[in-house]
Amino acid sequence: VTSLQAAWTWIDGRLEPACRVDIADDGRIAAVGPATGPPDRDRREVALLPGFVNAHSHAFQWGLRGVVQQGRDALFALADRLDLDGLHALSRRAFRAMRRAGYTAVGEFHYLHHQPDGTPYTPATATALAVIEAARLEGLRICLLHAAYLRPSGLVADWAAGQRRFRDPDPEAFLARHRQLADAVVGLGDSHVGLGVAPHSVRTVPADALAEIGRATAGPLHVHVNEQRREIEECRAEYGLRPFDVLDRAGLLGGRTTLIHMTHADDGELARTAAAGAAICFCPTTERDLGDGIGPSRAATASGIRQCVGSDSQARIDPFEELHLLEGHERLRSEARLVLEPPAGRSLAAHLIDVGTRGGADALQLGCGAIEAGRWADLVEIDLSDPDLAGVEPGHLPEAIAFSATPRAVRATWVGGSRSE
Ligand SMILES: [Zn+2]
Numbered sequence: 001v002t003s004l005q006a007a008w009t010w011i012d013g014r015l016e017p018a019c020r021v022d023i024a025d026d027g028r029i030a031a032v033g034p035a036t037g038p039p040d041r042d043r044r045e046v047a048l049l050p051g052f053v054n055a056h057s058h059a060f061q062w063g064l065r066g067v068v069q070q071g072r073d074a075l076f077a078l079a080d081r082l083d084l085d086g087l088h089a090l091s092r093r094a095f096r097a098m099r100r101a102g103y104t105a106v107g108e109f110h111y112l113h114h115q116p117d118g119t120p121y122t123p124a125t126a127t128a129l130a131v132i133e134a135a136r137l138e139g140l141r142i143c144l145l146h147a148a149y150l151r152p153s154g155l156v157a158d159w160a161a162g163q164r165r166f167r168d169p170d171p172e173a174f175l176a177r178h179r180q181l182a183d184a185v186v187g188l189g190d191s192h193v194g195l196g197v198a199p200h201s202v203r204t205v206p207a208d209a210l211a212e213i214g215r216a217t218a219g220p221l222h223v224h225v226n227e228q229r230r231e232i233e234e235c236r237a238e239y240g241l242r243p244f245d246v247l248d249r250a251g252l253l254g255g256r257t258t259l260i261h262m263t264h265a266d267d268g269e270l271a272r273t274a275a276a277g278a279a280i281c282f283c284p285t286t287e288r289d290l291g292d293g294i295g296p297s298r299a300a301t302a303s304g305i306r307q308c309v310g311s312d313s314q315a316r317i318d319p320f321e322e323l324h325l326l327e328g329h330e331r332l333r334s335e336a337r338l339v340l341e342p343p344a345g346r347s348l349a350a351h352l353i354d355v356g357t358r359g360g361a362d363a364l365q366l367g368c369g370a371i372e373a374g375r376w377a378d379l380v381e382i383d384l385s386d387p388d389l390a391g392v393e394p395g396h397l398p399e400a401i402a403f404s405a406t407p408r409a410v411r412a413t414w415v416g417g418s419r420s421e
Pocket of ligand 1: 224
């Protein structure tokens with residue numbers, strides 16, 4: 001057993017002094033209780049928080065950094081030229097940056113499945129396993145969200161070069177690979193690796209296939225929805241329905257479901273999301289970068305919808321920024337301050353930190369995200385002597401962490417009881 005005693009420990013929405021966190025040899029938190037002495041010598045200026053969870057990532061898009069800011073649509077070109085080694089290397093870089101920034105787990109929404117001409121690799125799971133291996137080498141907990149992509153997105157007339165690598169001919173081919181992948185993940189015997197399913201979007205998966213994939217799988221289910229107005233218009237033209245209604249009719253709304261973006265959701269859709277017990281994943285730095293719009297975090301919070309955040313396109317890898325933008329973008333929209341109304345008993349800062357930790361862990365069913373006995377010991381050490389935090393009164397530290405800190409204040413992270421600086 002390893003025991004940690006930091007100056008402050010994040011317990012149930014508050015920073016508590018004088019706590020001890022015991023980590024069992026299996027990497028889980030064995031107990032949380034009163035400290036038996038002063039803080040550890042090197043944790044006198046540390047606040048111990050649950051590690052942040054990046055609930056929506058496309059790791060290979062790390063390779064678009066900079067390139068995409070020159071105004072070119074570089075996604076398909078990048079996807080077209082990556083080989084397995086390149087995908088593995090880019091994923092490692094992205095995952096390393098995530099862990100350095102304070103993320104301890106990732107939901108990797110993975111759709112780059114095939115060789116450049118569309119031929120499956122041998123085994124068909126090769127790219128998914130390369131990404132999982134990259135996360136393991138960087139010590140990041142991962143839920144591989146195995147994505148189905150069955151037809152070209154409406155954004156291009158037909159199969160643009162890169163998209164051939166994403167496409168499966170039918171849901172059966174996708175589900176066959178999903179079963180192979182499930183066996184391979186079990187075979188790894190690694191408690192840091194989980195598996196979920198991700199019909200990419202209503203644009204790229206027809207309605208009957210959405211239903212079939214939902215019925216044939218278990219575990220977390222993630223899907224992009226209501227990201228852009230054009231997606232909604234195209235869906236109306238095809239089905240006479242909004243994308244959300246197509247998902248609903250396909251039976252995809254429920255407690256296992258996380259809806260990615262929901263930028264242009266209407267009030268009725270948010271009410272139905274709450275009633276279904278589904279979660280929303282906002283990706284504010286990506287939504288800002290793409291100019292897609294402001295996600296309805298105010299309405300989602302008021303409706304009690306479970307929420308999480310993701311770095312999505314990797315334009316920024318910074319959990320602090322994702323979280324404070326949930327409130328910040330709503331301030332710009334409403335021309336007011338303190339816009340989100342947190343759940344009863346939670347401060348605004350606590351709500352944001354919950355979204356960044358427990359919210360993501362639950363959306364990925366990973367068993368981390370809180371400093372509680374039984375959860376994985378996935379932690380972040382926040383350096384209170386960082387220039388952004390030094391001198392802040394203890395009573396204001398949660399707000400300073402949520403609104404003023406950056407990854408520079410991350411002194412170390414723990415994943416399954418293993419520490420990395
Ligand atoms: Zn995405």
